[in-house]
Amino acid sequence: MVISNTIESDSRALLDYTYASRYDRTDLPRFKIAEHPIPKEAAYQIINDELMLDANPRLDLASFVTTWMEPECDKLIMAAINKNYVDMYQYPVTTELQDRCVNMIANLFNAPLEDSKSAVGVGTIGSSEAIMLAGLAFKRRWQNKMRAASKPCDKPNIVAGANVQICWKKFANYFEVELKEVKLSEGYYVMDPKKAVEMVDENTICVAAILGSTLNGEFEDIKLLNDLLVAKNEQTRWDTPIHVDAASGGFIAPFLYPGLEWDFRLPLVKSINVSGHKYGLVYPGIGWVIWRSNEDLPEELIFEINYLGTKQRTFTLNFSKGSSQIIAQYYQLIRLGLKGYKRIMENxxxxxxxxxxxxxxxxxxxxxxxxxxxxxxxxxxxxxxxxxxxxxxxxxxxxxxxxxxxxxxxxxxxxxxxxxxxxxxxxxxxxxxxxxxxxxxxxxxxxxxxxxxxxxxxxxxxxxxxx
The missing domain is CATH 3.90.1150.160 (Aspartate Aminotransferase, domain 1)
Structure with a gap:
């Protein structure tokens, strides 16, 4: 009896051994959900083994996104992995951390704030969502202006260099805005401000300038663009604004080139997006869009809801989203400070x-x-x-x-x-x-x-x- 129990126990132990189970010699479902469950250990090991065929993120030199964070930040991320950010009533501290990040970034970009905590902005899934929101604000603001002047408002356009990231082409396609591209030339791989301003017309909702081209990392001359556009606006009596796509360069320029004028120091810059998951040093899933002032974000684009327990205002394309990356961004901002970010960018x-x-x-x-x-x-x-x-x-x-x-x-x-x-x-x-x-x-x-x-x-x- 003792021997039989021992054999049975040994058999169960062998079956529990990861690579002695039948699941390692059985075809698992790829396109349809299986009829029966499998042990959690087997599911974990099978998926983990298959993921070994992915590239090492640290050696992925194609990507701008962050691939390393401190263990302490990893702990904060995992502790908040089940928090839905949109539920602001249940997670007011997370909401407060987002507002702090918005104000810190707005101050970093020299926004003309009434006080240190009056910034207008929002956290997003990434710069793609941020650009969609900024573009919608420009389109609605332009439509309101044209309607007030009894002019047609059915053919808006954006002027940008041919080096813009694909999300700009998505915005133009999804929201029916013509994208007028300034062509590049050999040896000159960013938008030429002079050519851009020449393409601006009364239907231009904004000129999109890139602070850090995906193609070669180069900053476009946003100061020159602003000056040329100021002159054209005075001549035509238009008020064509600028949006700065600082997805890659927004967390670089303030630390490596503090004297460079590209941000809200330029009067025509009305909004800026930046990717927290690039040189903001946070894992993928966080971006930011900051507006110069309340008047640059049309009020009709902001919704009020109360079915999460309290009244709250929302202006995002995504509704539910995780809180982890917002918390991680706040961690980096207070952990590193200006000097820490500067040292990393210098390195x-x-x-x-x-x-x-x-x-x-x-x-x-x-x-x-x-x-x-x-x-x-x-x-x-x-x-x-x-x-x-x-x-x-x-x-x-x-x-x-x-x-x-x-x-x-x-x-x-x-x-x-x-x-x-x-x-x-x-x-x-x-x-x-x-x-x-x-x-x-x-x-x-x-x-x-x-x-x-x-x-x-x-x-x-x-x-x-x-x-």
Missing amino acids: CKVNAEHLKKGLENTQCFNIVSKDNGVPLVAFSLKNHSQHNEFQISNMLRGFGWSVPAYTMPPDAQRITVLRVVIREDFSRTLADQLVNDIVKVLQDLGILPSVPEENGVANTTQVAGVC
């Missing part, structure tokens, strides 16, 4: 310069990115006679790196580039290893000759001059 810039120098030493690449912008390095091959950037991108995946290759928009589509975004967690050591692996790829392609490594790192000075 990113220095490491970008170091990577750039390593690539230049190969003498195989033209650097397309600019020094005054987002800390990234965009580069293209000097010689395309036998190989291209897409081959290099694909081969780097064999080393674990995700480095995107892409063509520029019209009329610069002949140019193809590779781009490395330098985030907080991309150290000089990783920069050296990336250059080392790029050199190996160039050698495998026959672009560079093979030379001995020194301490595990390719000596790019020995292979220079071959490209």
Whole structure:
């Protein structure tokens, strides 16, 4: 009897062992829900094993979004993972933290506030939602003005560079606004302010300027755009405003280029969006949009509800959303302060310069990115006679790196580039290893000759001059 119980116990123990269960040799449902449940341990392990095939987020150099936060912030995120932010009555402290973030960011962007806590803005899922909200505010404000003047209001347009992120094209499509794009040219990969202002007409609801182009990280000249548009408004008696898409650069410019005028210091800048999950240093899922004043956000776009227990005002495209990222943003703002953010952005810039120098030493690449912008390095091959950037991108995946290759928009589509975004967690050591692996790829392609490594790192000075 004792022996039988022992055997039965051992059998159960074996079945409970993760890789001895039948679920590891059974096809699991992919497109239809299964009839029967499976143990939680098996479900976890099967999914966890499959996710191992995803790329390592830390090596995803294509992405601008944050891939590392301090463990203390991770704890706050997990503690709030089940809080629905929209329920402000139940979670008033979270609402208060959002309002604090809005005011901190508005002050960072030099908003002309009546007092330190009178900022107008809202947290969003990301800059895409923020841009939708800002665009709707511009469209409604323009429609109200045209109706008051008994003029047609059925053909609104936005002027922007061809380098705008896809969310602007989505806004134009979804909300029936014409997107008038300023074409790029080889060697000039951002919007030309002069050409932009020439395209402005009475139906232009705003000019969208980019503080940190996705293509090469460059800041557009928003000060010049403002000055040219002020002159045109005076001449035409229009009041065409500016929106600044600072998704990437909004948490960079105040710390690296504090004297640069791009924000609410310019009178025509009426709203700004920024991604908290990029250089705001928060995991994906948080953006912000800030308006210059209450009059720039039409009141009819704000809704009042009371079915969550109390009256509350809401202006978002999404309703239910998690509270975690809002709490994480507040953590970063108070944890780092101005000096902490400045130090991190300086580190990113220095490491970008170091990577750039390593690539230049190969003498195989033209650097397309600019020094005054987002800390990234965009580069293209000097010689395309036998190989291209897409081959290099694909081969780097064999080393674990995700480095995107892409063509520029019209009329610069002949140019193809590779781009490395330098985030907080991309150290000089990783920069050296990336250059080392790029050199190996160039050698495998026959672009560079093979030379001995020194301490595990390719000596790019020995292979220079071959490209």
